[in-house]
Amino acid sequence: MTIETKAETTLGITPSQTIGPFFAYALTPRAYGGPELATEQVATDGIAGERIRVEGTVYDGDGLPVGDAMIEIWQADPQGRFHASGNAGFTGFGRAETTSEGRYFFETVRPGGLPGPGGARQAPHLTVSVFARGVLVRLATRIYFSDEAANDGDPVLALVPAGRRDTLIAQRGGDGVFRFDICLQGESETVFFEA
């Protein structure tokens, strides 16, 4: 099989720029009465599967909350299937603006496991983009779940130094809510990926 590689005619991509501080009235316009493309509700009540809530706070390098970030998630359904165009009650895509205290949440269904590189199975996870003022290129990370035994065999977690792996795992609290803080910089900095 020949892979087409006309490198000399490849166009350069359009570079990323920061989302800036003033995106909300366009991208997360609830408070402005505008139409919302997507929200924190990724699945409606009618969808089969375990309903979960993931919430957390975004922090900067001084440990201060980031009150002007936008978080997007993308995920498979409970059977491990992606729905690019969405279907009734499940889009797989969520978008949230952090509050002035840096907080965000998503309500969705627990995703299923997925095939991964080299025949390995990926543990259930959410794919995450973080946009904010002061972030010139979106930060890509993943949210795994603390109660998944499959985390041990996950081929992506295996790429992460053991001491930092916990930053990718949402911890389930006594109330059933998964907590996932995002630290942009510093001692407990979240692992970010070059995707």
Add this chain to the structure above:
Amino acid sequence: MSLIYPPQSLQAHPLNASPEYKSTLKRAPSQPLILLPHTLSETTGPVFGHVGVAEGDSDLTRQHEGEPLGERIIVTGRVLDEDGRPVPHTLVEIWQANAAGRYVHVRDQHPAPLDPNFTGAGRAVTDADGRYRFVTVKPGAYPWRNHHNAWRPAHIHFSLFGASFLSRVITQMYFPGDPLFKYDPIFQSVTDEKARDRLVSRFDIDTTEPEWALGYQFDIVLRGRNATPLEEPHDH
């Protein structure tokens, strides 16, 4: 159609650690990024080709009772992949300041007037040729507090999805010849001059409509290259 995403294309992006842009100082990760294999989670993504966009969303001058103040402009272009092929039926979201350089956003405190006839948010879906088209007013430059006498060059924010999580990008479109370019650390965070030029729209007299609006062309290239096998012409 299956796409591949060569990692070297990412070199066009700025570094998050761009200290001249002060907001990066406490927000840029200090640890190296970990190279992520491209699994189904990354090579898929939401598609908004058929939902969520109303007919009038791409004309920012007709969202209120009256017309906004400012220089009416048409901003149009094509969304392409790295092979130059159109990305059809993909969502383009934009937002911008008004002609006086003021955003509707509640936290914008710049003492320039709001325009009751201008919000500054729009959406469009590309057609079969990857083309989008907005009608709006030219945004004003505005001051910010990054450094003494700091002013952002006029720009329109663009948000695109493309084929997958990997092609997702948020960027800014600038206007040709802006004297503020050399003082703007956000624009200058793209260190490669050719890549930086791809953020600048092109004035186009053929897009300009007589007695009505100036026209600007802005093509956007998203990540993604063709991964399908070459077929010999005599096979057809």
